[in-house]
Amino acid sequence: MNLSPIPLAIRTACPYCGVGCGVLATPVGDGAVIIAGDDAHPANRGRLCVKGSALGDTLSLDGRLLHPSVREDGALRQVSWDAALDKIAGGFRDIIAEHGPDAVALYVSGQLLTEDYYVANKLMKGYIGSANIDTNSRLCMSSAVAGHKRAFGEDLVPGCYDDFEQADMVVLVGSNTAWCHPILFQRISAIKEARPEFKVVVIDPRRTATCELADLHLPVKPGTDVWLFNGLLSYLARNGKVDAGFVAAHTSGFDGALDVAEHDCADPLAVAKACRVEPEALLDFYRSFAATTKVVTAFSQGVNQSSAGTDKVNAIINCHLLTGRIGKPGMGPFSLTGQPNAMGGREVGGLSNMLAAHMDLDNPLHRETVQGFWQAPRIADKPGLKAVDLFRDIEAGKVKAVWIVATNPLVSLPDANQVQRALEKCELVVVSDIVAGTDTNAFADVLLPALGWGEKDGTVTNSERCISRQRAFLPAPGEARADWKALCQVAQRMGFDGFDFDGPHQIFDEHARLSAYRNTPAAAPRAFSIGGLRGLTARQYDELEPVQWPVSPGGAGTARLFADGGFAHRDGRARFIATATRAPVHMPDAEYPLVLNTGRVRDQWHTMTRTGKAARLSGHVSESFIDMHPQDALKFGVREGELARVSSQWGAMVARVQHGGGIARGGVFIPIHWNGQTASDARVGTVVNPAVDPISGEPEFKHTPVTIERFGVSWHGFILSRSDLPLDGVAHWTRIQGQQFTRYEMAGRGAIPDHGAWARALLGVADAHADWLDYADRSGAVYRAVHIVNERIEQCVFISPRSDLPSRAWLESLFAKDELSQLDRVGLLSGQAAEKGVDVGPTVCSCFGVGRNTICDAIRANRLTTAAEITACVKAGGNCGSCVPELKQLLAQTRAAEALA
Template sequence: MDMSLPAPTVRTTCPYCGVGCGVTATVKPGTIPIIAGDARHAASGGRLCVKGAALGETLDLDGRLLYPHIREEGAMRRAGWDEALERVAGGFARIIEEYGPDAVALYVSGQLLTEDYYVANKFMKGYVGSANIDTNSRLCMSSSVAGHKRAFGEDLVPGCYEDFELADLVVLVGSNTAWCHPTLFQRILKAKEARPGLRIVAIDPRRTATCELADLHLPIKPGTDVWLFNGLLTYLARHGHADAAFVQAQTEGLEGALATADTDCSDPVQVARICRVDPGKLLAFYEAFAASDKVVSAYSQGVNQSSSGTDKVNAIINCHLLTGRIGRPGMGPFSLTGQPNAMGGREVGGLANMLAAHMDLDNPAQRELVRSFWDAPRIADKPGLKAVDLFRAVEEGKVKAVWIMATNPLVSLPDAEKVRRALDKCELVVVSDIVAATDTNDYADVLLPALGWGEKDGTVTNSERRISRQRAFLPAPGEARADWRALCEVARRMGFTGFGYEDAHAIFDEHARLSGWRNDAHNRRVFDISGLAGMHRKDYDALEPVQWPVAPGSSEGTQRLFADCRFAHANGKARFIATAPRAPVHAVDEDFPLALNTGRLRDQWHTMTRTGKSPRLANHAPEPTIDLHPHDALLCGVREGELARVTSRWGAMVARVAHGGGIARGSVFVPIHWSGQTASDARVGALVNPVVDPVSGEPEFKHTPVRVEPFVVEWQAFVLSRTPLAVDKVANWTRVQGAGFVRYELGGRGPAQAGWARTLLDVDEEADWIEYDDAGAGVYRAAHLVEGRLQACIFVTRGGALPPRQWLAGLFAQETLAPGERATLLAGRAPLAGADPGPTVCSCFGVGRNTIYAAIRKQGLETTAQVTSCLKAGGNCGSCVPEIGKLLAEARCGESERG
């Protein structure tokens, strides 16, 4: 290759959240691809959050599953693709013949591309003849799907991201948008800078980073969203804010919805008492909603992940229907999806109760329509098992074979120990993944290596219905194959026709043609991308992001839905849904007095199989925490910085106590990201109750009764090591990737002295080993050097504080240690004041807390903009801006106290 030529740049999309940001990857042989935001992509305009910006750091092949494997006599061995596919096809065929099609299942993921999803659904629903295919999207947005279908007649998100910029009021409900959808949140903040009159209301039990930047925060009691929005509905109706003409002509069901809301929610003071919010703030929200014509109400997992999630969605939509605030610029209800292709999966029937192209499984005419288009031998005629029920059926022996793709249910599902028991008993467990070691893979009978981001080719659809290309810019590693290709190979081996696709383009074309198949006045569906059917391969390769629907004969998309006030129900009207408030199924009690809430952290994604490879993403939150109010910690007998156990009726976990400052009494927050690969006992899914929404089947991730109690260890330690260590015998451990080293946080019982440390670090007697041991103070420290280069270090305490990690971590970047650094190594702090940056605040630019605080104090900085100008911190994705704001406030308080 002529190295003088510019490196090729490929336009693709980010594989993380549902914002669907455009990404450019510039590839030069022998170097890490350069990742940047795609300024031409309408969803993001060149913005990337820190996770997207760090994608290049996650593309190595360490830990990749590169070849098929088969389990024999309890052990996995490498196999060829033909043998592995024969095992899968033969196992599925045998079980279907003996027990029927409902004895097999697929469990897939919003990480799949639309083309993968399409083939999986065609395979199961049209050829196997069972709807037993569900997705981990069931865990994050199925309540929104159900709410949309009840209100609109189809799973439809009416608006677009531009509406957030045009709105006068943005209501963020159960969504830490600043952390979970950062580039979209930055668009909102930029709009607010341009129009200070734009108001932001955050409705969340926790005071999150989003709440820090909102004009009004309503910290409602977990599970009371329906009371809140039923109260808003009655307030709007009683104070004359209904759009009577719209309601009369375009909706039905208002009388029933109002009657239900009036039962408990007609008095704002009573609603405030139920929701545990200040009545004045509640009325301020109601008045702001009433006074603002352009209102966007965006909701995410805090609404969806509930045993009443569908009702919460409809309670929000009801308020928009009453006021006619839908279908026009700057207004409407808006579901923020969690995964990059959760909506693409919905388009092809990815849920167990749906058919492809937004058709209904319980509609005989639509079932026949899909069957005839596919020329399938059969079609599933009843809904399949939803995620939680699916693995319950596996444990009960009703489902005897399951194929899991691109997800880790042993970590992510509620009551995760049940999933472990299910997979352990299942006759045939097939897993397609890019990672060799996951909690789920330990139970696989067949492992199939899949293509990962940067290697696979197809489309995804983001939260605003925008279809974008995800393009390959890396070669397939080892023998990895696209998921759709593995499915097609199994289908052909089972004797099924209709799976002879040559590439992703052919699958997309069929998907587009099905969306327009008999889509007429008698069977009208809003989802229609038939305008994209018939593209040549080069046109598919060059496809620009486009929002559906895309009408026949056109390649132009549709920015907003319902501009004509026609909805997808047969009579063209939207429906108000009566939403009777109800509390979470499991209430706190004396044995389990706290309510567990789970969710994401700023810089991590799902179970960290990708983000966990990036050192800079690990720095902000390097280990799992139990965030609870200091008063609750006192009652539980636990202290900040120490280990504690959280226990529910379903399981338990261990993590370190933290006081984030944003959680109300009676609640606990634990992040979802840690698995058996990264911690000894921190899978929060093991605690979560398996109760689901009766309509959507979405689990109750936001409210599980728990108790917190001390997890007693005799000593605590951390280790930084260039090589992985065997720490399984330690009472508690977590592992995270650093820059050139692995970081372990340990808690143990029994001896922790020189001999133990040498054994743990695998250091012989001849090694360059320095140590400090103060048995009386309970302190032990040691370091291993190789030719002057730091190889590993360990710091142990039996009661005191451990040194900061940041300066020590920086020593691993050096080829040799300077004499002063070696001399002060065991002190655990830099020889020069100011050399330790402190815990990371801005991951984009690697700026620590100490650095920011020192700059604020020394240079008299007063605003986040000044901090950004001085240090760059906060100048990229902006998700650290709330934390910078807290540091500014701390500095002001410090000056005030000294004054």
């Protein structure tokens, strides 16, 4: 009997948000991989969100960068690794020799593994001798880092995920947790279901999906978080909620912080007015916080991405220090990290103002410690350039070479047109990436093929300080190499010792040894230590189980910090930080009267180089959008469903207007994900202002003054095609990956004189005898055509002067058929099925591919009244639960529609 071996599941970690879920990846042949949650991982206990569940759909090699290349005479030419590395090393060496070490820089990413990050930091700070290495984590979490360091003396998150379950109240500040940290949100939802008295407060200018779980939503005016928490600090002090023993024994600076808070935030009515919330709602929050001992305050980008982000973080921490609610089960401030390894990057000094192992650049003892341990020829002695300043200095010609690793700054940074000018001017731009075509790669002089998720081997650290192994389960494609290896090979070519690592386990061991080096009570100990993981063999490293740092000499992790004080300042005390209220740097005016807020959508990640490949992730939100209040839309002459241009003094972009119901007047929201490969003009980074927090350097992504105007077009349309198409000459387009097809949403200007000839040329159908069905209403300028090959739909195009074109869902379903039926052909040119109930509608549940029409039909037919009943009937919401808030909205909308019928 010939039995096939049972495929082995590889335990690894998800590459998306900072929750840090464990993943089981099982290769099953022909490049296919089965993805499941790891029941044994403490972060997710077997659950995965829709993005994590779809990881297997993102592993194809289409679009992958597989070989090194060098730009010559304006064109990229494939070269050997030796040639590419020689060019990088020679270029860096020559520029340093002529202009000094600060004339070169690295710009890296929270997508890197800790081992990659460690080598990059060692090369830049210890051997080149400049601190010009920064990371895209600067854009999302650096205000939390700065706030932690000011309050605690070190970048420390005090609590753990179990605290959410042990709390009696969770406050979510500037975090759409339901969409951005879905598995953690599901843990919170489960607590709420088990303990209805458990209170959830959401503080966010928008009404997001997260608010569907909230007992209280405070829709604060953007930028007023310091007012809110200074007011809370004053309220707690005035109502006898000071933990006097904790404050006296373990903190300093209380009186100064309280004096500043009371200066303009002592009166809750004044705070409510400043924050633009109802006074009774504000007092409800204050009373609940005061009355509840076990409170976790979790905050994310809505707090950090601000020109006052660090003060916002410290205003939150102040309230927990005042009440002694820190480091104990069920309580504490909690920073929800945006990227999978933003924490790991911080451990090794990935930010330009840090040293490895949580040591400080401005501390001579720390500099001497790191240099001595590395036996480095030099050590950076001053902070390097933070992200926004780095690209300004590149444009100014002060930085002449930059190596960009695993990030796409031309899309993700603010004032993106300035970033483009910088890259155009830079003498040497090196990019390491897994994708060949990105906005940034278009300006690369050297392109290096990197390993992607599934191919990389190393560690990551999540938001609760938990180190997990990310293990490879796929071979390296083409000539792709690990980022740490490329960095080491350049370092060796530059003549540097100390980079002869044979594998990531050796790098991890050096990282662990440095964390413990001179880290003793006599030397003002650092809380960050993984000294208990020193000396792991390659096999022990491969078998490493998730563990929270600090790690004891015996290898045990630490769930919580600061229960008994012991803060990282030299005196062991935490610091209250006086946080004066102040307005954002740029305020709305007559020319730019609206405030732009940016953020993520549920099923996409960063600039979509990975999630954009998964068809099931494109159905929920297919295009970029401008969410705004209907009264603002009326005022500015734009209409829901139509295109509009949003402009600031830095740039402009185009997207489709929608009224999601969660935006107050005066504001607009636009997602961050779309780029030059997925849309013609939807990069929101071109609009975002480059103001930064003066301490953290984090940009103001949540508050840019903008205006909006109609983007006039003559016609709207969409194409579904099995092959990719060039859309030159179309005024606006968005590219969406489907299952066995590509979808293009588009709009154009000017009349089309001959729709048939135009459509055939656009779709590349030159054969006059092709199976081509079309319909034209010349008076109404409506045109529809379908191209059929061997009884199978190949392409279709629908054009109309109106934007309300037929549903795409049914037409998309036809691409899964090997042969069209007669009924299919009947419905083709109308864009709708001849049979009732076949069109499932836009995707709501991406995990199971359940559409809106299916859900609404089930609600009506079965008289469903709860989200759980919908799950039982059609499966929607039964996996990650991210769509449950939307299911609740559909229930309410369907019931309301029936009541009016």
